[in-house]
Amino acid sequence: MSAFKALWVTESAHGVYDLQVAERQVADLPAGEVLVRVKYSSLNYKDALSASGNRGVTRKYPHTPGIDAAGVVESSSVGEFAPGDEVIVTGYDLGMNTPGGFGQYIRVPAAWLIKRPQGLSLREAMILGTAGLTAALCVDKLERAGVTPSAGPILVTGATGGVGSIAVMLLAQLGYTVAAATGKLEQAELLNRLGARQILDRATVSDGVDKPLLREQWAGAVDTVGGDILFNVVKSLQYGGSVACCGLTAGAAFKATVLPFILRGVNLLGVDSVELPLVVKASMWDKLSLQWKLDNLEAAVREVKLDDLPAAIHQILAGKLVGRVLVNLG
Incomplete structure (x- = not known):
């Protein structure tokens, strides 16, 4: 599959930022060692800042936000990851100046990825995010x-x-x-x-x-x-x-x-969760999948589709969002 859907943020001549779901091409993604088919993402305040033109988060537009992604490896040029592996990416430059999890595909360095802990599904991982x-x-x-x-x-x-x-x-x-x-x-x-x-x-x-x-x-x-x-x-x-x-x-x-x-x-x-060494992130994800696994993870989550994201982003910027927003990319 060469074409996929993504939230596409564009800047008008008057400094207004437009959010729409657009068709993108896998070939347009930046170079990277691992191509991932994104199944789930989540909405964070930083994503809303990126989607509204905050240059402290994202320098150049058009852009696809999404600092979280969980999905399946489609292709890999490194031995650590193989097609079919389920993986999680959070932080680093994902969704900031690198096309992020609000697209059905991402291409990223292997050093940003961890394999899904056995105690968490991809969906659960992105409810957490x-x-x-x-x-x-x-x-x-x-x-x-x-x-x-x-x-x-x-x-x-x-x-x-x-x-x-x-x-x-x-x-x-x-x-x-x-x-x-x-x-x-x-x-x-x-x-x-x-x-x-x-x-x-x-x-x-x-x-x-x-x-x-x-x-x-x-x-x-x-x-x-x-x-x-x-x-x-x-x-x-x-x-x-x-x-x-x-x-x-x-x-x-x-x-x-x-x-x-x-x-x-x-x-x-x-506390920083963006540039944290991958080994520390992995150990914390393991903890969240085992001794710290939450019994009531579904208690404060709302699931949305890609088409629902612009409205949810406006909500979070207005301070009206409650709990977690899980993005199902299908």
């Missing part, structure tokens, strides 16, 4: 910093988002008492189903920006939003607590002092 990998990395960092279920409650900010919703599920399944902060209080019932024991209004965790310290509340936290909310979380950590930071939907900057660090000995842990 970069969001699930990031959530798992956050929890792993917290545990490495000494946070345990008995230490006290764990806060998750942006809890109805992709990373946040999976973080709530994973922490709850591991025995933590989870508090979920969200700007979508109407989704409290969903968050309770995911495992949250306490629901907080985003405004509550936004209060106190000008105070050097806040009341100690959290043994740990997963912060997906950044901005002043992130440092409010830092200021409200219990002595020796830690927060894993992985997002910036509330902003890239925050007002800070050294006081929480030198008076309470807290830790701010950065």
Whole structure:
């Protein structure tokens, strides 16, 4: 098959970006060692930025976004992968400046691929996607910093988002008492189903920006939003607590002092899931397929087709999307 369908983002002369499903040719894909027939992808905030012309994500247009892909090897020039192998790609340059998972085919370097763990289907892998990998990395960092279920409650900010919703599920399944902060209080019932024991209004965790310290509340936290909310979380950590930071939907900057660090000995842990060494990604995927496999993975997912993506992208940019969006490429 030489022709395939892909989401095609084009820029007009007036800086307006148009999204449409177009027919592309396999021959148009960049050079790479492995050609993959994509079965599933997922929608992430970074994909929406790429689809709306954010030059910090994607430099040149026309372009096909999609930082996640799971599918079957069609052809390979390296011995590690053979036609028929089921594989996962997340991060690196996929969907940024390399045509991504919102197309039915991708061609990528072998160094970006891992074989599907036996404990996960391709569909399950993309319900998780970069969001699930990031959530798992956050929890792993917290545990490495000494946070345990008995230490006290764990806060998750942006809890109805992709990373946040999976973080709530994973922490709850591991025995933590989870508090979920969200700007979508109407989704409290969903968050309770995911495992949250306490629901907080985003405004509550936004209060106190000008105070050097806040009341100690959290043994740990997963912060997906950044901005002043992130440092409010830092200021409200219990002595020796830690927060894993992985997002910036509330902003890239925050007002800070050294006081929480030198008076309470807290830790701010950065989490990256894009340029992470492949061996680390593979080990985390193995964990998500075995001891950390989620029982209620379907609880916060909506499945869409390629033709539905433009509407879903507009939703996520408007802050109206909840949970995970699985893209079925057929």
